[in-house]
Amino acid sequence: MDIADSPAHGDVTEDVNSENSLPHPRPAPAEQPYLPEGVPSTSGPLESSRSDAESLLDPTANEATASPSRPRSRAELYAIVSQVGEGTFGKVYKARNTVTNMHVALKRIRMESEKDGFPVTAMREIKLLQSLRHKNVIRLFEMMVSSGSVYMVFEYMDHDLTGILSQTQFNFTDAHLKSLCWQMLAGLAYLHHKGVIHRDIKGSNILVNNRGELKLADFGLARFYQKRRRSDYTNRVITLWYRPPELLFGATVYGPEVDMWSAGCIMLELFTKKPVFQGNDEISQLDVIYRVIGTPTHERWADAANMPWYELVKPKDHVPNHFKELFKKWMSPAALDLAERLLDYDPSRRATAVQAMEASYFIQEQPTAEQPIGLATLEGEWHELETKRERAKKRKKE
Numbered sequence: 001m002d003i004a005d006s007p008a009h010g011d012v013t014e015d016v017n018s019e020n021s022l023p024h025p026r027p028a029p030a031e032q033p034y035l036p037e038g039v040p041s042t043s044g045p046l047e048s049s050r051s052d053a054e055s056l057l058d059p060t061a062n063e064a065t066a067s068p069s070r071p072r073s074r075a076e077l078y079a080i081v082s083q084v085g086e087g088t089f090g091k092v093y094k095a096r097n098t099v100t101n102m103h104v105a106l107k108r109i110r111m112e113s114e115k116d117g118f119p120v121t122a123m124r125e126i127k128l129l130q131s132l133r134h135k136n137v138i139r140l141f142e143m144m145v146s147s148g149s150v151y152m153v154f155e156y157m158d159h160d161l162t163g164i165l166s167q168t169q170f171n172f173t174d175a176h177l178k179s180l181c182w183q184m185l186a187g188l189a190y191l192h193h194k195g196v197i198h199r200d201i202k203g204s205n206i207l208v209n210n211r212g213e214l215k216l217a218d219f220g221l222a223r224f225y226q227k228r229r230r231s232d233y234t235n236r237v238i239t240l241w242y243r244p245p246e247l248l249f250g251a252t253v254y255g256p257e258v259d260m261w262s263a264g265c266i267m268l269e270l271f272t273k274k275p276v277f278q279g280n281d282e283i284s285q286l287d288v289i290y291r292v293i294g295t296p297t298h299e300r301w302a303d304a305a306n307m308p309w310y311e312l313v314k315p316k317d318h319v320p321n322h323f324k325e326l327f328k329k330w331m332s333p334a335a336l337d338l339a340e341r342l343l344d345y346d347p348s349r350r351a352t353a354v355q356a357m358e359a360s361y362f363i364q365e366q367p368t369a370e371q372p373i374g375l376a377t378l379e380g381e382w383h384e385l386e387t388k389r390e391r392a393k394k395r396k397k398e
């Protein structure tokens with residue numbers, strides 16, 4: 001299957017309707033490996049016998065018994081080590097390449113609930129990732145088909161930000177946090193330069209490896225946008241806690257600024273170790289934001305009154321801005337200043353990724369950024385899934 005040829009997704013001329021529907025579903029992929037450009041094909045056509053799939057999917061399979069000789073099929077090439085995530089379209093596994101011994105992440109694309117063939121979100125993610133190559137964006141090595149299941153094969157990352165911030169063994173210094181923040185912004189600057197809005201920036205979609213490298217992942221909601229002409233998109237994107245005010249006010253015309261609000265939330269979370277705006281629904285989400293940064297006034301966001309849901313969601317009472325007094329115990333003045341520029345109500349005034357990278361927090365203020373390479377000494381791997389499991393275990397004990 002040549003996904004790049006699909007009429008379905010990622011096209012810069014998409015309109016709002018094509019966001020939610022796949023107009024011409026294609027049949028399930030043929031059993032040929034799809035390789036992103038530049039990735040050499042190392043084996044012949046795929047076999048997809050039942051035993052291949054079983055060996056691939058059996059998490060209890062003894063890794064050590066995997067044949068060191070050349071595997072017969074692509075599926076046999078990987079031995080599952082453990083499950084590390086539960087994504088939008090299926091489970092994510094850590095697996096070992098039995099030839100190179102390198103680890104990869106296998107993301108299984110759930111096909112069962114799809115009436116119309118290949119899932120549209122997966123199609124979009126593949127097409128987008130195919131066009132991206134940056135050290136702060138997750139690398140898709142290849143696609144693999146086994147027994148009717150399609151897998152995306154990614155470079156493996158030891159942790160995600162939600163997981164790594166919840167552990168207490170390794171203490172991040174201010175220089176480490178600066179590096180993580182910088183790497184996130186560098187990834188976003190690249191995406192926005194390539195005309196891609198991520199639309200789901202949050203802790204579990206930001207991956208970190210033991211070398212202290214950070215990479216943006218999960219492009220299931222991402223899309224290309226028109227740089228010169230603003231189009232209409234859905235506003236039901238971005239996980240609630242990281243969703244910017246303009247989307248909560250019903251905006252359907254928006255750009256990469258939506259990612260920058262989420263980046264501001266992540267920056268605060270790096271310091272406080274917890275998501276800062278935890279609402280239960282759209283209205284309470286806005287209330288939580290109001291209580292921290294105050295209510296939007298005409299001076300702060302002149303266009304607010306023109307937003308589609310303004311009358312429904314506008315603040316009832318005036319609340320002053322408490323941002324600096326709430327966060328100054330965690331953050332330096334330059335860090336506070338940058339976070340505040342990312343969390344600007346007015347999307348047209350919100351710092352872009354490039355502007356954020358030029359902030360005095362990075363350019364002038366000490367300490368300079370330092371990649372957290374010491375993570376290699378950390379015991380275990382920290383993904384959101386493990387963090388959730390640990391929490392559930394603790395709750396049971398109590």
Ligand code: AMP
Pocket residue numbers: 084085086087088089092104105107138154155156157158159160204205207217218219383384385
């Ligand atoms: P996703 O469907 O991309 O949101 O992935 C769900 C979860 O799986 C993420 O929150 C990560 O914890 C984990 N995960 C995704 N991709 C990778 C990867 N390349 N390496 C390691 N873990 C990953």
